[in-house]
Amino acid sequence: MSHRTTPDPLRGGPMTAPAPGESHLDSSEMILNMGPQHPSTHGVLRVVLKLDGERVVDAECVIGYLHRGVEKIGEHRTYMQFNPYVDRMDYVSAVSNGLGYCEAVEKLQGVVAPPRAQVVRVMLAELNRISSHIVWLGTHALDIGAMTPVFYSFREREEILKIFEKYCGARLTTHAFRIGGLQWDLYDGFESDLRRFCQTFPARVDEYETLLTENRIWRERTVGVGRLDATTCKALGVTGPVLRAAGVAWDLRKAQPYSGYEKYAFEIPVGENGDTYDRYRVRLQEMRQSCRIIAQAVDGIPDGPILARIPKVFKPPVGEVYHSIEAPKGELGFYIVSDGSLQPYRLRVRPPSFVNLQALRGMVRGALVADVVAIIGSIDIVLGEVDR
């Protein structure tokens, strides 16, 4: 394979050096390292770009700079003890990670969280979806050059983090849920805090839309950039808003409802073109839908216990389980193998960011260097989760 041929977006081996007899001098191509300290790669991602002038010929992601061995740590902790570690994978949506892990272990053990715990879990997970999308919106707009949205979006995020802090005592690495339910009951004023948030938040989304949706600079930078069609998305296993922007209405909250999601009325926003602009529109609509779910849940919080019966010495039966939830970034799955001891025999995480990042190569090929920043932002990756 000569170094000029473009690999197949689905397979594509490693980028090749110039063939023998050919030197770098007789080609106009250039290799450029973007990252791992680049401010727009959202952490420590390194993208090796092969450029022809301003055009990207090929790209390769180099990951692993933030690898902490979370899965291995899981094999050396009891099921309860591993719970705080999952918060540190996707640290902007710690609550969703905790929900996925707790539900997976509950499924393994064969217990179900009590109804009250389930409703509280849904509310906090949806708040977390909003806060994750908000961080994405602010930083993505900042990458592209729109300065204002980041200030406005962090203002709303602060309100959500205040609610988290009041509920569980931490803002980012929340450790909000326990296996079998919750550790804390709601604090006084939780409902009114949420109601106030649900009332004010749609107007705040309107503000973001005023700043960006019709803005001609924003549209020039995003419409048609980083297109990925539905077939390629499915072939690569891409999930979450990136898949929905390509027009596939796939959302695990609807497809395989968990934690009582079947009780709430909400819609799955889908885009048409699968470009950066559509991903932006899909995420904004998802924030509105999450707000709708919270408003419904807060009116129907049942009374009752918050923790199911869980033995003090927790030893799940021998077996294996896979459970996945719709995290803000896509399908987050936990695969746990139990040998009947105190610790998991093997714990494997299917992180959405890691899988979605594989689509980057197909998206950036043929784009301009400046668009690479917009495209990386539009996938919404968190390197803590990519590398684990």
Next chain:
Amino acid sequence: MTLRVPERQARGTIRPWAALRERLLRLLPLDLLRGMALTFRRQAPSAVYTEQYPQQRPVVADRFRGAPRLNNDFETGETLCIACNLCALACPEALIVVGAERNAQNRKELTFFTYDLSRCMFCGLCEDVCPTDALELTQDFELASYSREGAIWDRPMLENGPTPKRYEK
């Protein structure tokens, strides 16, 4: 629910007045002006959210998980800790060391207690298992120290809490 992107009409189908409107809109950046109007509306000093940290100290929530504290009995001043070692066993990072000794009545008594803050992730599991509410994660959040050793708290430090310098506005 499919999102419809508001597209400008295709050239051929535009009526004359619409073409004129299109031209004018291109010249007059309404989309940008709307955004700027919003930005200027938000310039009021009452909309300032930034906290002036060392001078203005935030009030954290009751359940905040910050610096650990080893509680003493209010009246007798004796420690509430019964040296049961549950917190040390619950901690995922195994950073708590509880020292105990049998006294004359053959009851366990706490001798020392070390807590390595540099490895703590403030998950609260130790606090949850403590049967006597002796160990508590408090609202103190200023934990910086000049050395790694300074982050290892011993029993007097845990009982008295950190003493950060307070600044006034």
